[in-house]
Amino acid sequence: MTPDPVNVPNDTPDIYPDGCQQNAQDADLVSCAYGDVHSDRVVALVGDSHAAQWQPALDEVATRNGWRVETYTKSSCGLFDVEITTAEGTPYTSCTEWNTALLERLTGTDRPDLVVTSNSNSYRVAVDGEELGDDESSLRLADGMSQSWRAVLDAGAQLAVVRNTPWLGIDPAECISQHTDQLTECAEPTDEAMERSGDAQLVAADRLGGLELIDLNAAICPSDACPAVIGNVAVWRDEHHLTATYARTLAPRLAEQLAPFLSA
16 A cells, blocks of 8 residues: 555645645745746645645646646635634634735736635634634635635636545544554545535535536545545545545546646
8 A cells, every 4th residue: 555554644745845835823925836837827726735635636737738836825724705713713813814915916917827726614714703603604614715716717817626525534544554454444434524524615616606616526435435545545644635645646537627727
């Protein structure tokens, strides 16, 4: 199996060792270039760690198609015009500030040709400093996503939204280590994993008139269960992030769904 079970939790996208993922404290835009770095055609990969996990696949797609990838990702902060809270329940002000700077970059005169974005749906929203419950947060998050997506489209850039990946209820790396000879023990029911994933993106897409999402989840959970290993490759590095190795295997599928954007 690749990567070795002991290395599964550390199989992260290049964004992390390259220092390209902005931390939770700072609001400055941090960016790195991948793909065909000399190309004038630019695709921006934007969002939180659930966007960053697609960098290995997008790197390959962009290289093959002559596009430069510019990354703009931040820990626990997606592309949305709404105030969210930290895990401690306090206002995540650096996320709000980062989003302001990010939207200026994505809608300015030197805007990218294509914006590829994704994010977790599991955020709590705050209104007037008060943290909302799960259901109201999901609705407000959808509002915030649709507003930012609309701003990108209105500025003249193309927009491709990658549907959020499933969310497991176990630590897959630990399970693999404990059940190397019986990996079916580490599979999670697909319906449960998708329910944990949330549907704020789907609501946001509907508010934009039925924006069609890039959906690769059938290659992640190909049946009624989400396996921990597919084709001898570990799928998950933790409960809700793909390994860089498995994400890279999805490059052909991503290329197929991005083809209309890349050829425009």
